[in-house]
Amino acid sequence: TMDCVLPGHQVRPFCSAIACLSRIGKDLILEFEPVDGLTMRALSDSKAVFASFHYQPSFFSKCSSPSTLDGRKRKRN
Numbered sequence: 001t002m003d004c005v006l007p008g009h010q011v012r013p014f015c016s017a018i019a020c021l022s023r024i025g026k027d028l029i030l031e032f033e034p035v036d037g038l039t040m041r042a043l044s045d046s047k048a049v050f051a052s053f054h055y056q057p058s059f060f061s062k063c064s065s066p067s068t069l070d071g072r073k074r075k076r077n
Helices: 008-024
Strands: 003-005 029-033 037-043 050-055 062-064
Touching: 008 037, 008 050
Parallel strands: none
Antiparallel strands: 003 062, 029 037, 037 050
């Protein structure tokens, strides 16, 4: 799970990137790392066209991910 907040002036370019990727393929691939930022990718069904947009954490006003303990879910008491 990721938690990213866009400042108002970044909404339009972010939406434009999503619109561009939607013209390329049906699936949107999101990869998020708190240190590296967010990468959005799309691949056409024929695998002939590929596009990628990368956003540094500084692009967002808030960009974080909850930490997990050794990749395991916590047990409920």
